[in-house]
Amino acid sequence: MANAFVAAFEILSFGAIIVLIVLGLGIIASMMGIFNFAQGEFVLLGAYITYLAYAKGLPIWAGMVAAPFIVGALGFVLEALIIRRFYAAPIVAMLGTYALGLIIRESVRGLIGGFYLTVPEPIGGSIDIGAMHISAWRFTIIIITALVMGGCYLLLARTSFGLRVRATLENPSLARASGISTPLIYGATFAFGAALAGLAGALIVPVFSLFADLGLRFLIQGFVAVMVGGVGSFIGPVAGAGVIGTLSAALPWVMAPVVADVLVFVLAIVFIKFRPQGLIAGKGV
Amino acid sequence: MPLLEATGVKKIFGKLTALDGAALTVGENEFHGLIGPNGSGKSTLMKCIAGAEVPTQGKVSFVNADITAFTPTERARAGMSLKFQITSVLPTLTLYDNILLALQAQSSLFDLVFSRTRGLLHDQVMTMLTQFRLANRAFDAAAALSHGQQQWLEIAMALACKPKLLLLDEPTGGMSLEERRVTGELLQPIKKHCSLVIVEHDLDFIRDICDRLTVLDQGKVLASGTVSEIQANKAVQEIYLRRA
Amino acid sequence: MPKAIGAVKQAVPAEISGEQNVAMVEHGSAGQAGSARKILPIVEGVVLVAALLAPLVLQDYLTVFATRVIILALFALSFDLVWGYAGIMSFGQALFFGSAGYGVALLARDLDITNIFLVLPAGTMIGLTFALLLGGFLLLGRHPSSVIFVSLGTLTGSYAADRLARGWYYLGGQNGIPSISSMTLGSYEFSEGPPFYYLVLGLLVVVYLLCRFLVRSQFGLALAGLRENEQRIAFFGYKAQHLKAIIFAIGGAVAGLAGSLYAFHEGFVWPNMVGVVVSTQVVLYVLFGGSGTLIGAVIGAVIVEGVSFWLSDNYREVWPIILGVLLLLVILFRPLGLISFVLGERERVGSFGGKSRKTAKEKRDAAP
Amino acid sequence: PAPWANAAEAPIKVGIATDLTGPIAYAGNADANVAKMVIKEINAGGGLLGRPLELFIEDTASNESVAVGNVRKLIQRDKVDMVLGGITSSMRNAIKDPIVARGKTLYIYPQLYEGKECTPYLFCTGPTPAQQCDEFIPWLIKNGGKKFALPSANYVWPHTLNVYARKVIEANGGEVVFEEYYPLDQVDFSSTVNRIISNKVDVVFNTVIPPGVGPFFKQLYEAGFLKNGGRLACVYYDENTLNINQAAEIEGLASCLDYFKVLTKENPFDAKIQAAYEKDFPGNFLFAAGSAATGTYRGLKLWEAAVKEAGKVDRDSVAAALDHAKIAEGPGGPAEMVPGKRHCKMKMYTAVAKGGNYEIVGRSDGLVDPKEC
Amino acid sequence: MPEFLDIKHLDAGYGRSQVLFDVNLGIPWRGGVAVLGRNGAGKTTLMKTIVGELPPWKGEVAFDGRDVSRRATQERVRAGIGYVPQEHSVFARLSVRDNLAVGSLASRKADAVEHVLTIFPKLGQRLDQPAGTLSGGERKMLAIGRAMLGDPKLLLLDEPTEGVWIGVIEEITERLIELAKTIAVIIVEQHLDLALRVADYAYVLDRGRVALQGEAGEVRGNPELLRYLAP
Ligand SMILES: Nc1ncnc2c1ncn2[C@@H]1O[C@H](COP(=O)(O)OP(=O)(O)OP(=O)(O)O)[C@@H](O)[C@H]1O
Ligand SMILES: Nc1ncnc2c1ncn2[C@@H]1O[C@H](COP(=O)(O)OP(=O)(O)OP(=O)(O)O)[C@@H](O)[C@H]1O
């Protein structure tokens, strides 16, 4: 019983981590139609900023709060300078963002000397319930993920900002003809997606430590999650991430991890093959 | 035996029943008009016939064969050709290539790889482009055409497949009266070897070129018959007075 | 096709041609294409001559390096064929490249088969078979497959293969299969150097010409239609999915050929060779050089490899960053690749109607 | 001016091929630095055979295909007399052919590894499984317990090492509760941790590598493994890897290597090279055993000794001398090649992490045999 | 008093091909203006230049007395231009409801949506359906409805009745006539009757040039007209 509870918690917490990482990726993919290969590096930057705060002796939570804003701002600038040119050609966009990711990743690698660096969690240790120990920080991540997810949903579904975003990304020239300032919306959406990645990076760095390939590690998983969930909505990728994250944490409990790892991907592809619209068909939010 | 026979076609989208047991019978060398208010299911019926939508229920037979389960490719190979309501030409290809692509569709893989039909088809491509007054734009990308010109191109492409049955969904959208008349004239000669189902809102145009009409309303056939029969039909007059 | 030209002249009655728009539109594209027609063969010729002369001027180790680059160019060609012409985004092209490499490595290791007439066809067949299997699964079926699905599907295939190779002891696991013996022709051994170089170059030229023939044929036009709108051409009666599977398999075969050459040239195979890294690399070559031109793929491979080689020599610690910046600049300012400096859009997309193009233009010029 | 300014003979060329960029660049750069240091030192001492040494460094970029190209540069363009380098086994496999078979050059591989590399002209100067297990595992059984778990990354080194480790564990009365392999980049270990806790494992003999190892140790810690008296053991853990986790999360972790920085306190020669290195390269790249820095030092010094003995630099003469080369002083102590085996005997140390630093808790009596080939 | 919309010596085109040649157009503060011409004459191009989707090569587009030829589309729209494009005139993946909501983003009237739904009751039955799955005619209705919701001072309609059933065309015509009493309406139409009932004034384009212009009745009666409309 206790065992099952711990298992459930661990699986849920990894699911939450993947959801957190995929949130921004999903928003950019669904809303802007761009598979952002630099998304992993935005995660990395969020982690790096948190590390910097720690290394400079500032409180870690300060770094965590700053990370999404700084990465978001960077995202806004990058959108205006670079991403903007890619909307018409999604494949070129993949490559452009790949190059961008390469530059960021290698620069960070240079900055941290290629090491694996630890960052302590602001809320450390474990919560003990009888003989069970569950990680306090993972628990916090679950809570924050739920809050962020809810917040994003409300923002996109309930405010006119969400409507503007969806309209712009659906048909930019018509959106302009409806009086929507599309450049601003593009910038804001991309920045928002980047900021979410920054936040994800900040929150997960205590769990995984900081290293240059931190973001890359989750990128393919993220894309597969987006596809499984269904491109074109906010909920889709989130649901996909939940499924992929939970599955990749849960399968090793019942089979050899090496098999589980490949199996998750194969299952995902077979699933998409027979349900190309994804878990949640791409409509609404 | 009619060329095309669709019976009891039902199509349900979620809560909406777009087609509710519609039927359509088209004989050889017959020009058949399909009319009805917006949303009455005309395009949906056309798509069910051409294979773009799978009917929820019902049967479509063509040249004495049941084609309900055929894919669009198989239907096209059996001799059907469709012009969509929303133009869908191949935008970055030239007009020439658009037509050639349609013309060579039935060639074997071997012929295609060794370009064996290219010389043969060249004249036909140019003739078609000329007929539709697009010859001087032959080497422009199709995306550079105006909406009306794209309609022309689509009709030409549909014709280029040399179908036994041509399905045209609002081919004259965006054309002026004069342009419509010319389109009608271009369609007349195919009557010798081809039947036509045409969806149109312009009753004058339909009356001029069609032999028979079917009127759809809310997914059901309201009336079907010769042009004069339909004109005399009370129920039809009714819906044409009713507001949507 | 002189007959055809005559026919056009008859087919276009004067009163209709030049009817409208003629006066108002100065159609740049046709004129451009006319000159681009001549540019492509020039580019191809220059590249060929440069390639033929290279070993004469290069130092030994650079000839060996160039051989490797040419093999990669062959590999790039396979990707350009599927992406540039048929619009199939194969993010897992390395799967075919690498599995062929592994295949011939095993032939050499376990069965001692190194005869060029056995191993190269074997590698090609391995690539073809794997492409047929994966392509069959991804491309055929009730639902037409989206570009993104295919790219992720192939990516996953390549990723899974990489994992498999890493974990499979028979294949040497993470360490790969080292010390593959040389390819042989009778008693002659192809060791690295000019003979190997010219062998590879010869194969590249042959494959290039075959590909070029294919994409310039009516089959190529069907591929172009496929790339534009698969569903639309299905309504013409094309078996769109079959066409896709065919070209995908051909791409796989070419990748397989490249992979087997690579294995013998480098003398080892390792899991990355089937994995995501190499898959991405080939995409990079092609988009960098310019997709949909074949020659762009070759140029892209040469330049990306050459520049990385040079950078890693001269900017040792930061070269990946510089490479990234260069890539980004090219993608930003030349989204159609380097080749677009010399070739117009029309040439890239390709078009048919052959010499009649000129006829139509003359007609137009002649119109009042 | 250097003492050989008037030397008639051209310099002897030393090639280093290592990961200057990519995921393990920290190790590669340290190795390159060590090489620079050693070469400088030899040159300052008048060179070798009266000839200066010239160093050529190439990047292997953690990418085998790039590496082969660059190694060919060393062999064919620079015509080096010896190549030292490669960190991962797959890199060694990739470059050994161009160096040894096709390039007809001597190759020294400096990293601790799984053993079984018996290619002629290829000399290994890092520790082997036997060297890392023979004394370490009995110590673990005494200071940890009998029940071992072997969680591992799924590649050749852990597989081969585990075969050896299991033998030693069982020979010493221990028991392997489970041996399990994970994808190299797996980062969630909840099921593993659960298995370890519920089986009451005493010693986790870990061969999971970064990026997985950080989260793995953290999850173990959070599940109370250390609190309940469990012991972590990991034979590649050196000063670099200490930073992956919070000190508390790896308190008591035991490692067995040929060198730890704490040895500088007791061993003047170690203090000397450590100081020399830190003076020249004060940056982030540490002189540490796990990143092959010590193997590099040892390899270059053994080669120097061999060249001196041979009196010339051609491959066969040097290889013949290197076959039994010895150095009296090196990182962690003296070292000597085992004749005919192309592997190196060296001293081994067992250390335990305490508050973010190592403490030496055991050392081999003499030089430990690599037991290879 | 200056015209509400004043176009002077306008040249425009795509890439290197010029489509509009020296077009001069004046639109009064209220009332309908029809733009006629055969396929490819440049009508859509003219509309696009007015809303700013296509930058002019030369010439001036003045709106409400200010030159807007360098302004972005959305700014022009916010200044009071409503536009119903010929193609892609709805947000295909958004529901009908959301399409209308986008239309009323800038609107101040609370019951505006209801008003549109009384004009096009058909849309009321399709509120939750993605607009991309609407029938051709329904789509046009939605596009017109969306543009009307923005309270424009100038409404541009590019073939608003293509594919619309006659019964509804009648309704639309009446609404447009009504609308033209308070605001300016430019309509591109192939239904000559409809166009000239809504419009007081008409321009006929031929190969990118204004070939004919005048009061609606005058143009209607002009024997040249048919020639310009024939293919
Ligand atoms: N994919 C779909 N999902 C939901 N509803 C649909 C879908 N396709 C069509 N409909 C609905 O089915 C009805 C019939 O549509 P159809 O396109 O056949 O009408 P139509 O007779 O062609 O009308 P029009 O003359 O306006 O083109 C419409 O009300 C439309 O909204
Ligand atoms: N994107 C484009 N690129 C190049 N040329 C174009 C483009 N769009 C339109 N054209 C050309 O410009 C001319 C005018 O097109 P426009 O769309 O303005 O015509 P239109 O009067 O609206 O015709 P229709 O009644 O068919 O809609 C046509 O000759 C067309 O081929």
Ligand SMILES: [Mg+2]
């Ligand atoms: Mg319709």
Ligand SMILES: [Mg+2]
């Ligand atoms: Mg138009």
